[in-house]
């Protein structure tokens with residue numbers, strides 16, 4: 340394992356709003372920031388146009404810098420107008436940014452004040468999406484960690500399962516059916532689809548992480564008495580099987596029930612992967628540190644599709660949460676350079692020297708590398724797309740096969 344420090348190129352945590360607002364359907368994300376933050380949100384949201392958008396930016400104007408009292412008054416005014424106009428909003432996130440932090444605008448105090456004004460209709464929660472020293476997926480971690488104190492407490496001693504991390508609704512429904520087939524009766528997902536359905540948490544809660552970037556959320560849940568179930572992450576057939584197996588073990592599901600509940604879906608996943616293996620096996624892939632999904636993706640690409648890992652970078656490595664995936668990576672016959680952190684220039688030099696077949700990287704690096712004749716895949720797409728579970732294994736493989744196919748066609 341190598342550690343690198345230096346210049347890095349990543350989006351900030353505000354980006355998480357793009358997938359979080361789609362999941363929690365009665366929430367609104369109000370970024371308290373500058374025009375730069377508003378532009379980032381617009382360009383990250385791309386072409387998505389909503390009749391009633393569920394995120395926006397309260398712009399901190401230059402004059403707000405003159406007095407914090409004015410900034411608080413202005414924020415109250417913006418929030419009041421928003422909530423009057425939008426009775427569908429039941430949860431409001433005040434999302435901090437670099438500018439709100441620079442002027443030391445106390446959003447926790449603002450959230451408390453606004454919660455008192457608008458409760459019980461609207462719950463107001465604050466978290467920060469800022470940061471040049473963070474990776475863009477940390478925005479989700481900060482959001483969910485800020486929500487954990489709002490989860491109802493339970494002293495029920497019957498074990499229940501909590502799946503933690505934003506999943507596409509279609510994937511959540513598939514997992515619900517799979518857990519039901521395993522006989523695990525009490526299953527909740529966090530975040531839920533509606534803020535009024537926050538799951539209860541207590542000492543009998545067992546939780547599975549669906550994403551590898553939820554360090555603070557996991558710690559907050561553990562402080563509430565919940566127990567983490569170590570597992571590989573549910574990407575690909577192997578990862579999904581291991582993830583479901585961890586739940587099955589914790590809930591004493593018999594091997595026969597496990598096989599009956601999972602065999603058909605696993606078989607479908609393996610057949611879907613077999614379709615892509617001829618295109619991907621032996622291809623050399625270089626993963627830049629961006630989403631924190633990289634070690635999990637590397638495990639999937641190498642073990643299930645036969646790709647050769649040139650380098651695997653990740654902005655942060657949570658060794659405990661990633662232990663199962665790292666063990667599977669280490670079991671490969673070849674060793675791979677694993678780097679935590681980034682020195683982007685040094686890494687670009689290594690990438691250019693290696694001339695991999697496929698580079699997985701952030702948006703900022705993709706265009707220049709494409710111009711140099713390298714084939715790239717935007718890592719942010721892997722966070723936006725439904726990729727978890729048996730039934731998405733083939734789609735996940737296709738996300739890597741497609742750019743290679745495009746390059747081949749261009750070459751022809």
Ligand code: SF4
Nearest residue numbers: 351376379436437469
């Ligand atoms: Fe830029 Fe900071 Fe705003 Fe993110 S929060 S868009 S890094 S100014």
